[in-house]
Amino acid sequence: MASLFLWTGGQAVRAEELKNLLTNPGFEEIAPLVIGEPAFKDSLPGVTEMPKGWMINYSAYPGMLTVMYDPENSHGGMKYIRLEQTKKVMVALMGSAAPVKTGEKYLFSIWVKGKGRIALTVYTYNPKGFVGSIGGEWMDVSSAEWKEVKAELVIPEDRERIVSAVHVEGSVDCDDARLVPLKN
Numbered sequence: 001m002a003s004l005f006l007w008t009g010g011q012a013v014r015a016e017e018l019k020n021l022l023t024n025p026g027f028e029e030i031a032p033l034v035i036g037e038p039a040f041k042d043s044l045p046g047v048t049e050m051p052k053g054w055m056i057n058y059s060a061y062p063g064m065l066t067v068m069y070d071p072e073n074s075h076g077g078m079k080y081i082r083l084e085q086t087k088k089v090m091v092a093l094m095g096s097a098a099p100v101k102t103g104e105k106y107l108f109s110i111w112v113k114g115k116g117r118i119a120l121t122v123y124t125y126n127p128k129g130f131v132g133s134i135g136g137e138w139m140d141v142s143s144a145e146w147k148e149v150k151a152e153l154v155i156p157e158d159r160e161r162i163v164s165a166v167h168v169e170g171s172v173d174c175d176d177a178r179l180v181p182l183k184n
């Protein structure tokens, strides 16, 4: 894995040692998909498992998620996930929520391969609810080998939590996501 060095208070630290705020970032913990409402089943035909701490934004951006039990080809651990666009809209995978403060800077990254495009997007919320998205720049990630994509994000005013989202067009394999705070 490539190392990213950050300068913090006169001491270089490896980004890998910073606290990852995402739950189950390597997609190793898998849960059976619980169908809570009919629309969910219709929106995600064929999806039977979901990594714990992650969900498909099925109402707006449905698509196919497949858990790949393939240690030889995983970037890390025993598994990775494949996100496939099945409709005209992108597929959107959402991670766990993290508390944040205005002005804080974060690095959101994930390892990817496949054929398609990805946008690392962060949904932001204040106490009243959803405010808007930040990031979300589309990147072509077509590659047979794992590559790491990254986005640096600064939390705007009046936000108290964020949800990290992976937007995909085409078919993109994902592993080892990371959301870590950076020093300003």
Ligand SMILES: [Ca+2]
Binding pocket: 026, 027, 028, 074, 075, 076, 077, 078, 079, 080, 175, 176
């Ligand atoms: Ca993994």
